[in-house]
Structure formats: C-alpha cells, structure tokens
Amino acid sequence: MDSMPNLYVSSVLRDAARLKVDELNHAKNDFRRLYQQHAGKLSGNDLKTQLKELVDDVIKLYPSLEDADDFQFIFRCINQADDQSISQAKLLKIKQELLGRLQLHSRRLECSSLHVELMKEAMVSCDVTTSTAGKLASVDLDDDFEVVDSNELNDLLEKFEKETFATDDVDVATIEAYLTRLASDLGDSTLLTKLHEDVREFAEEALSDGMEIGQDFMMWCVADLLKNDLISEEKKRILSDYLQSPIALKELASIINAKSLRLWDYKNAEAGLLVTVRQDAQGTPRVAIEEGIIDMLLLHCVGIGFSMKLKSCLDSYVGCSESFKSLYLQVEERVKRDFFLGRHPLQMLPPLPPVNVCSMCHPYPPAPMPPPPPDMGMCPPPPPMMDMCPPPPPPEVIVVPTINYKKKSKAGRWVNHRMVNIGGLDNLRNRYYLRDFFLSHLPEEDGCSPNVTPMEEVQANLIKTLAVQGELRKAFDGQVRVGSVKFNALCSSLPHKTILTVLKFLGFPEETFNMFEHFLSAKLNIGPAVRGAPDRVLPRARGVPEGHALELFFTEAVMCFLELIVRQSTGAYLYRLKDRCYFIGNNEQYLLFEEQALRFADVMGLDISFERSRSLGLLTFADDNISINDREADAYAHIVKKQLDACTTVFDWVRVWNNTIGTYAAHLFGPLSKIMGKAHLHSVKKTYKSMFDIVLENGDLTAHITSLLSKHIKLGPSIAVEPLIYLPQAYGGLGVKNPFVTLALAHEMPEDPNADIASFLASEEAYYHAAAANYAILDADGRARKLEAIFENDQARIDAALGPDRDLSVFMSKDELVAYRERARYPVLPFPPFPAPYSPTAVPSLTNLYDDLLTEVSDDVSCSEKIQDEVCRLSGKGDMRSYRHLSGEDRWVLQLYGDECFEAYGGLEIWCGENVPQEVLRVVRGGTWDDDDDDSSTGSYVSGFTEP
Numbered sequence: 001m002d003s004m005p006n007l008y009v010s011s012v013l014r015d016a017a018r019l020k021v022d023e024l025n026h027a028k029n030d031f032r033r034l035y036q037q038h039a040g041k042l043s044g045n046d047l048k049t050q051l052k053e054l055v056d057d058v059i060k061l062y063p064s065l066e067d068a069d070d071f072q073f074i075f076r077c078i079n080q081a082d083d084q085s086i087s088q089a090k091l092l093k094i095k096q097e098l099l100g101r102l103q104l105h106s107r108r109l110e111c112s113s114l115h116v117e118l119m120k121e122a123m124v125s126c127d128v129t130t131s132t133a134g135k136l137a138s139v140d141l142d143d144d145f146e147v148v149d150s151n152e153l154n155d156l157l158e159k160f161e162k163e164t165f166a167t168d169d170v171d172v173a174t175i176e177a178y179l180t181r182l183a184s185d186l187g188d189s190t191l192l193t194k195l196h197e198d199v200r201e202f203a204e205e206a207l208s209d210g211m212e213i214g215q216d217f218m219m220w221c222v223a224d225l226l227k228n229d230l231i232s233e234e235k236k237r238i239l240s241d242y243l244q245s246p247i248a249l250k251e252l253a254s255i256i257n258a259k260s261l262r263l264w265d266y267k268n269a270e271a272g273l274l275v276t277v278r279q280d281a282q283g284t285p286r287v288a289i290e291e292g293i294i295d296m297l298l299l300h301c302v303g304i305g306f307s308m309k310l311k312s313c314l315d316s317y318v319g320c321s322e323s324f325k326s327l328y329l330q331v332e333e334r335v336k337r338d339f340f341l342g343r344h345p346l347q348m349l350p351p352l353p354p355v356n357v358c359s360m361c362h363p364y365p366p367a368p369m370p371p372p373p374p375d376m377g378m379c380p381p382p383p384p385m386m387d388m389c390p391p392p393p394p395p396e397v398i399v400v401p402t403i404n405y406k407k408k409s410k411a412g413r414w415v416n417h418r419m420v421n422i423g424g425l426d427n428l429r430n431r432y433y434l435r436d437f438f439l440s441h442l443p444e445e446d447g448c449s450p451n452v453t454p455m456e457e458v459q460a461n462l463i464k465t466l467a468v469q470g471e472l473r474k475a476f477d478g479q480v481r482v483g484s485v486k487f488n489a490l491c492s493s494l495p496h497k498t499i500l501t502v503l504k505f506l507g508f509p510e511e512t513f514n515m516f517e518h519f520l521s522a523k524l525n526i527g528p529a530v531r532g533a534p535d536r537v538l539p540r541a542r543g544v545p546e547g548h549a550l551e552l553f554f555t556e557a558v559m560c561f562l563e564l565i566v567r568q569s570t571g572a573y574l575y576r577l578k579d580r581c582y583f584i585g586n587n588e589q590y591l592l593f594e595e596q597a598l599r600f601a602d603v604m605g606l607d608i609s610f611e612r613s614r615s616l617g618l619l620t621f622a623d624d625n626i627s628i629n630d631r632e633a634d635a636y637a638h639i640v641k642k643q644l645d646a647c648t649t650v651f652d653w654v655r656v657w658n659n660t661i662g663t664y665a666a667h668l669f670g671p672l673s674k675i676m677g678k679a680h681l682h683s684v685k686k687t688y689k690s691m692f693d694i695v696l697e698n699g700d701l702t703a704h705i706t707s708l709l710s711k712h713i714k715l716g717p718s719i720a721v722e723p724l725i726y727l728p729q730a731y732g733g734l735g736v737k738n739p740f741v742t743l744a745l746a747h748e749m750p751e752d753p754n755a756d757i758a759s760f761l762a763s764e765e766a767y768y769h770a771a772a773a774n775y776a777i778l779d780a781d782g783r784a785r786k787l788e789a790i791f792e793n794d795q796a797r798i799d800a801a802l803g804p805d806r807d808l809s810v811f812m813s814k815d816e817l818v819a820y821r822e823r824a825r826y827p828v829l830p831f832p833p834f835p836a837p838y839s840p841t842a843v844p845s846l847t848n849l850y851d852d853l854l855t856e857v858s859d860d861v862s863c864s865e866k867i868q869d870e871v872c873r874l875s876g877k878g879d880m881r882s883y884r885h886l887s888g889e890d891r892w893v894l895q896l897y898g899d900e901c902f903e904a905y906g907g908l909e910i911w912c913g914e915n916v917p918q919e920v921l922r923v924v925r926g927g928t929w930d931d932d933d934d935d936s937s938t939g940s941y942v943s944g945f946t947e948p
Contacts, residue, residue, distance in 0.1 A: 008240040009123050013920050017123075020917035021116050027915055028109050035102050047091050048081045054098050074098075104906035107718050111732055111911040114724070115921065117713045122649045122924035152285065153277060160275075160287045161526060163492040164543050170605035175501045178603045182561060185568050186321040195317045196507030202309045203512050210257045211301050216448040218253040219243065221300050224452075229280040230288035230547045231296075238293060244923075256298050262511060265518045267292050272525030272537035282639060287492070289524065289545040299519065303549025304443055304450055310506070310557060311442040319434060323568045327426040329824050332801040335790055337820065339802065340812045341771055342790075343830035425822040425846045433573050436461050438563065441578065442556050455577070456667035462575050462582065463616055463670040467626060468853045469584045471675060474624075475757045476821075481590035482621045483583050484614045485597050487559075488607040490579040491551055492543035495605040496520045499544075499554045506557065519550060555579075562600045569596050582616065617668035618687075626676075628669065628683050630690070636668070637661070637691035644695065650712050654734050655926040661691060662737035672746040675853040677753035685743055705736060720904040723897040728890050729925070730879035732911030741889050745859045756849055763844040764818065770829055770841040772811040777832050783808050821846055861891040867898045870908045878913045 009017075034057055055074065074094060077086050183192050213221075222243045226236055242248045266273065274290040291299070318324050329337070440458045443450035466482065473480035499520065500513060520540065527536040544551040559576060566574040570592045572585040583593045594610065601608040614621040618633050640660045647653040669684045670676055696704050705725050709715060727733025750756070778786070787808075791797045802808070826843050863871070868883050871894065875882040886894070894908060901908050 008237045009920060009923055010241050010244045013244055013923070014123060017119070017917040017920040020915070020920075021120075024109075024112060024116060024912075024915040027912075028113070031102075031106060031109060035099070035106065047088060047095070048078060051078050051081075051091060051095055051098075054095060058098055058101055101906060104904070105912075107905055108732070108910060108912050109915070110716055110719060111724065111905070112913075112916050114713055114715075114719070115732070115911060115916055118650050119917070119921050119924055121712060122651045123920075125649045125652070156277060156285055156287065157275075157526065159489075160492060163489050164524070165538050165541050166493075167541060168495045168497050168605070170495045170497050170603075172497055172501050174603055175498060176505065179502070179505045179561065182565055182568065186318075186323055186564065187325075191317055191320055195313050198313045198316075199309070199507035200509055203306075203508050206302075206305070207261050207509075207511050210259060210261065211298075211305055212257055213253050213301055213305070214448055215246065215249050215253055217301070217450070218249050218256070218297075220449040221297065221304060222249070222252075224304075224549075225296065225300055228547050230278050230286060232276075232278075232288075232290070235293065235296070252297060255294060256301055259298050261302065261515050264298070264515050266295055266522055269518070269523060270537075272523040272535070274528060275524050275526045276528075281643075283642070286546060288547075300549040302515075303551075303553045307442045307549070307553045307556065308445045308450055310553065311439045311444050313506075314439060314560060315434070318438065318564065321564075323564065324430055324434065326423050326430065327823050328423060329820060333820060334824075335797075336801045336812075336816075337824075337827065339786055339790055340775060341827050341829065342786075424820075424824045425850055428847050428850060429573070432465070436465075437573070437575055439556060439560055441552060456665075459577060459617060460666035460671050462577065463619060463667070464673045464675060464854055465575070466582060466584055466616070466621060467670065467673075467675045468850065470621075470623075471754060471757060471853070472850075473584070473586065475754070475761065476818075477586050479586055480623055481583075481585060481587050482614050482623055483590055483593065484611045484616075485581045485583075485594075485608050486611055487579040487581075487601070488609060489543075490555060490559075490606065491546040493607065494543050494555060494558065496542060498558060498604045498606075502558050502561070520544065558604060562597065565596050565600060566593055582614075617665075617670070619668075619670060626670070626680070628687050630687065633687050633691060634694065637694040640691075641695045649924075650708060650734070651925050653708060654736055658735070658737045661688075661695060662739065664739040664742035671856050672742070672749065672858070673854055673856045674750055674756070675753050676749070678749040678751050680753075681743065681746055681749045685740070688739055688743070701736075701738065705734075718904070720897075720900050720910070723901050723904070723910055726893050727897060727901070727908075727910060728893065730881070730913075731874075731894075731908050732913065737889070741892055742858075745861065745888050745892070746857045748859060749857050753853070756852060760844055760846065760849045763842050764821070764826075765814075767826060767829070767841055767844055768814055768817055770839075771817070774829055774832050775811045780809075782833075858888050861888045861895065863891050863895045864898070866902075867895055867908070870898075870902075874907075874909055877909075878918065880909070 051074075055071070055078070059071075077090070077094060080086050081091055183189075222239050225231060226239055226243070231239075242252060276288050276290060277285050278288045279285050328334075436453075437458065440453050441455070443452045445451075470480045470482060496517075500516065503513075503516065504510075523537050523539050525535050525537050527533045544554050555578070562581070563574045563576060566572070566583070570583075570585060570589040572583065572589050572593070574593070575582045581597070583590065585593070597608060597610075600606075615629060615632070618629055618636065620627050620629050640656075643656050643660065644653055647656055664672075666672070669687070670680070672681065692701070702722060702725060706715075706721055709721070709725075715721065723733060725734050725736050726738070727735070729735040787793055787798060791801070825845065825847070828843055829841050831838055863883075871880075871883045871886065874880045883891075898908060901910055904910070
C-alpha cells in the first residue's frame, strides 16, 4: 500500500461536496431548532407529553437506541407516570438526561463542521498554490533559480550531458558469452528454453493485439504516475482529473489499447523531448524528461505490464535453477547422520526350538464350524446372475478453471500458495529471499491491478535480515564481513547495447526492439533547461529516464543477473535496493562477491564503487555492531521541518507529519524485532527525542497542533481537542501519529539480543553429549548390525560416508555434528536399548531460532470491555474496523482517550461521518492506494483510496 499525493479536486467533486456540506448545515439548523424547542420547556403539566416527543426525536437521531435496555426502561417510566409511581422530579431528571444526549450530538455536528472547514481550506489551497509535495517537487527555472542554485544547476546538467550523450562502448559478444555461461551454470537448458518461450509468447501477443488493459489497470497506472516527483504540476492536475472520472479512465484505456507497439514513436519526436530539472520530496534536484500525456500513459502501461511478466518468468526460472534449489544433505552425509544419530537396530532373537510332537498321533484339532444363519422366516430368492458385468461409471469430470488475468475480478483473486518448507535454515533463507528480495521492486500480477511491495518495506526487511545473518555468522563462524556496493549513475549511464543484449537473451523478439530503440534513443532538447540558451536537440546514447516505468523494467532486467552470479559463486545472497547492493558472509565469500561485482560491472559497462560505511537508512552496519548515524538523523529532521513549514493547510501538515516522522520509520531505524535488542530501542527513543526537538523547536506535539488548529479554524469550548487530534480518521479524528506509541509497545524487547543464540548453542551442546552417550551404549555387535542395516556391509559406501579406517567405537566429533546445522534439522534422538535409562533431550531448532529473531516485538494492547463493546458496535460503519483488525497503536489511542470521548461525545465516534463528504475528504487528505475493495470496475475512483 503506497502513499498517495495530495490530489487536486475536480469541479464535479467540488459541486458534490458543496451539496453534502449544505445538507450538513441544514441538519445543524434543524437540530438547533429541535434542541431549543425542548430545552425551553423544562416543567409543566404536559411533562409526559414532552418526554414522549423528546424520546421520539432522540430515536430519530439515534435509531439504534430504540432497542437499548436503558431506553426500554425510560419508556416504562413514561407509561407509568399517570399512576403516581414516577414523580415529577424523576421525570424532569429523565428529560435532562435526554437533553444531555442531544447536547452530545450537537458536539459531534460541531466536530463534523471542523472537518468541513479544513476540507474547504485544502480545496482553496489547491486553487491558490500548489500542494506541499508540488512545491518540493517542482523547480521554476524562469524564476531566478530560487530553488536550485544556478551553479548547482549547471553542474547537474553538465554531468547529465556527459553521461547521457556519451558513446556506447560495450562488447555485445562478451555480454552474450557471460550470460550464456551463467545460464549453463544455473541448471538444465530446458529452463532457459521455457523462459524464452514464455517471454516471446507474451511479447508477440502484445505486439499483435496491443496491451489490452482494463479500467482498473489504467486507474492504478494513473495513480502510480501521480506519486512521481518528476512529473510537472500541470500534468499532475490533468491526471488527477482523469483519476476522478471513470468515463475518462475508460476512454484512456481504449486509446492505449488502440496503440500499435510495432509502430510507436514519440509524438513530434524530431523536435526532441524537453529536458528540465525538478526537486524530489527530499529536496534533491533531478533531471526530468517531459513526455506527452498519451505517450507517458502508454509507456507506463507497457513498462508495468512487461515488468510483471518479467518477474513472473524469472521467478519460475530461478526457483528451479541449481543455485536456488532446496538444499538437502547428500546421500553420504545423510547416512552418516543415520549411523551416529539414528535408532539402534534390534538384535535378532534366536528361533524357537522345534516341538517334537507326532502329527499322526496328535493331529491338529479341526477348525470349528461357522454358526448357522439366524432364522429370518421366508426370505426372497437371490437375484439372478448377470450374463456380463455392467459398464463402468463414466469418469469424474474435473473442471480446471482457466485464469484470465485481464478479465479476472478482484473478488476472485488468484493466490499463489507456496509449499511449506520442511528443510533446514538454508531452505528457509532461500524461501524468504525469493519471497522478499528477489526482483522485489517489480510489480506482480494481483487480480486486475499490479501489486508493488513498497520500497520502505523491502528496506525494513533487509535491515533485520542483515542483523540476524550477522549475529549468526559471528556465533557459528567467529567472523562476519558486511559490504555494500553502489552503481554510480545507473539510470543515466546504463548502455543501450547492454539493455538490448540482455532483453534478447531473455527471449524478447526482434520486433519489440523497434519500440525499445525509439524510447532509448529518443532525441532530447537540452537547450531550454538553461535560461536564454538555444535549442539543442541530441539523440540519447546512454541511460534511461529516472523514475520511468521502463527504467524500472530495463534496470531490473540487467541487475537481476548480478544477484544470480553472486548466489552461484558464493553460496550467499546479494540484497539489492535499486542501485545499491548489500552482502553479508564470511571473508572468503566476501572476496568472491567483490570479484564478481567488478566483473559484472566491467562486462555490462557500468561504474561501481565499494562503500566502506555500509549505511542503510539511518543505520551504519559494522562487522561487529549496528549504530545510529546521529548526524544523518539530524539532517533528516531538518528536511522534515522544512517540509512541514511549507505546508499551507492542516491536512497537508498532518499528511507530511505522518509520512515522515509521525509513523515509526522501520526502514530508517530497523523493525523492532528481537535481534535489535533493548539497547537499540533506547537509542531510537533518544534519536526521536532529538528529532522532535528540531522539528517542533523544543515544543510539545499536542500544543503545536493545537496552536496550528487555532490559526486555521475556530475551536469551540465544547470540542475535546486531544481526541480530535489523535483519534483515527475513521472515528472523526485527524489521525496524527506518534512514533513513541510504537516504541512503547515494544517495551518487552530482550535485553540481550544474543541470549536466544546462546541458548541454542547450549541446547546444541547438550544434544551432542546426549547423542554421544546414546551411541556409547552400542557394543561391537550393535555397531555391526547398524552397518549391515544402513550400508549392507558395502565397504565402499562405508568409506565414502564415514571415512576409511575410522574407529567406529568413537562417536562423531562436535565439528562433524554442527557441520550440517544449516542444511538439515537435527533428528530426534532414539530411545536407547532396554534396559538403559532414557532421559528426553530437547532438539535444537535453528529455523525456529531464525524466525524468532526476526519476530517484531509489540505488546498486545487490551482495551477495557466498554471500549471493546463500542468498537464492535461501530464496526462496519464507514471505515471503522472490527476490534481484531485494529492496530496496537489504534487500540492504545482509543483506550487512552475513550473516557474523554464518551464524556464529550457519547461514544468513540466523535463526528457525524454520514453528514461529511468523506470521499472528497480522503482526496484532500492524501489517501493511500489500495485495491483490496471488491468494487466493480465501473465504481467510483475513490473506491481505491483508504485513509493515509
């Protein structure tokens, strides 16, 4: 689920929002009139009548109260008022209580009005100025270079020109030989043939029939383009209008489907694509290439579609290759373990002596006759015998459903079920790597829309994986080497010959190269990027546009082979985050990694540099520890402060806060898993306090937001401010996040992260001694029986497994036992022969240890029964979830402010959500893209948004 930018609101949605706001104002006016009408009559002879009218009005506002127990009791009190059993004073108290409930509804309406005012402010801000993301993402080159310094701009363009228009100097024959040798090392040639067939079939279908995309796919691509910082604000406004119109999306899909990929070229290609400079969300200036709307949409759809197919084909190819096959023990290793750790064969008992009894004189007694059948009276005669057997029943028809991904609805989404791993740690690591890291940047097919794992999630998984791998290597090998390599200017300097040679090797037919070459060798107009300079149109000789969908497709197609060659040569894994690669292993493996990385870069024509700092996020990885880079953390806090200061609306401020510093950044500090330890938790808390001091200027978060709200809207005295600030948006709050809540929920982090590893080593030592004691019970005859049972006394097999001239009376050494710990699980020790005593021994499990170290620590927040009942009552209303689907942070907030909400608003829902234009509210808040809804493709675009 990726964050969406703050979208522009179309005029049609604005009109719909105004109608909803008018209804809210009308409801408020009706309520005020109703409340004043009842509040003015606090006594009188007609108190019973007043109560009946008041109860009817309350039920109109709260239909669910009609069947509530307390209201049923109020009904009985009113009905018994005539027989003097209920006093006037009691009836007056009941009326005051009902008026109090109306007062609570008044506060909810007031809270709804606050959200509407903030929504209006955000919509006006979109008209007056660009959003915060737009301010940070765009650079006005005609405004005296206010954002980018002129010297910095010239240096950036000079570097871009040097990299992009340089000649391509790679050897195609060398690349082909390199890839061919790698493929032969990976396994059977039929795997490569199958890969070629799948890729060629897909490409030829796309060339002949077009992309054949649907409205859902087009909606996803438009939303994905809106996240790109390098697209101009004018184009983002156009794309926002398209996203808010289902009819426009259908028309765009039909335009893209009608395009011929064989004949495609840029519109006005001879004039050249305009080159400009924009800043990304972090304020870094980057070179951007201006494309037309239709060309941009077509190329994005092609890039995403081809990327999904590439991931699918390479997943199948690599999963069956020799390097990524499940690792099990060799036959000799397995039988060696069976001999020393397996069960003891039973000693054959001597046969019983024969009994000398004459069978003639003492014949065997006759077998008893079967009992007669019971007397059933007259029975029907048996059926006549058939002349021939009846024909067999027809075979069962097994219907195998065919999956058409282009037409498949979301409700019937296909799920790829992986087999349960029953091997050792190597198998578990292999499965996790293929699932979480291999080609993780590429989208995969998920129903009608692509599914992309967020970069932040991949980086967070990588941090804890490197931490666990490092601690295990230190514990098992006594040494660990961590290294990283960066491919410099990968996007702008990737040789075109390298790209086309790799695509040809993967099986793409020659017909697709016409489109690829038109894209890669497009003419660029670099002149207008500098004020006053004439047009300079030059064909691009190297590189691909940064942030482009085809850039993702091309770079991943090339870089995946580095992952394969490193795995093949070292036996370890290369973890890659786009142009940065991370490796962890022993010293020998690290040297092989450096050698293969240099060889790969030389063959492919790339420039690399090995980084000694080995930083990831805001962490620095050393061979012996992981530490936080405080200087980088302070710099990040200043960037966040700059972004927040540029916010012009409350919703912008909340969105930027939650996306940067408000939500715990696992991709910067690492997930709160057991391997990180409590010392790391304290360091993160200390760093967050320092960052808060920078961003809030040594202030308090609640006070800062309260002051911010006071500047933008008028807060009434009846509004409970803290619940308004921190409650989830579905309950009527602003949904402001606080990372200290997440950090507090991880208070059970272990003091020593290596304690579990030490416990495993201790259990392994106990297991070895128990196995040795069990083996020592065997005498020479027992060992001989084992040799016969396992090896059939074949001396060649015995020597191959146990070694020649081995003393079998001595148990295997500790090093021999632990040599297989990562490839196979330890077997359960057998029972010793009777009457030897038996004491159970725990079997050390390395896979359980690995999973346990990766487990993220979070306290299970248990809310009070009152809060749980209220959450269950509201579940399913709007976006409010059931209790079990609430995060620990949301449960904490609801429990913390629950009593205050009940006192001020009568429940956890502090607004009247049905009276607020929530769909428009999601848009101006900057929702998140999510296609998990079961809405049809003809539904509104907002069905793809959830709260940020």
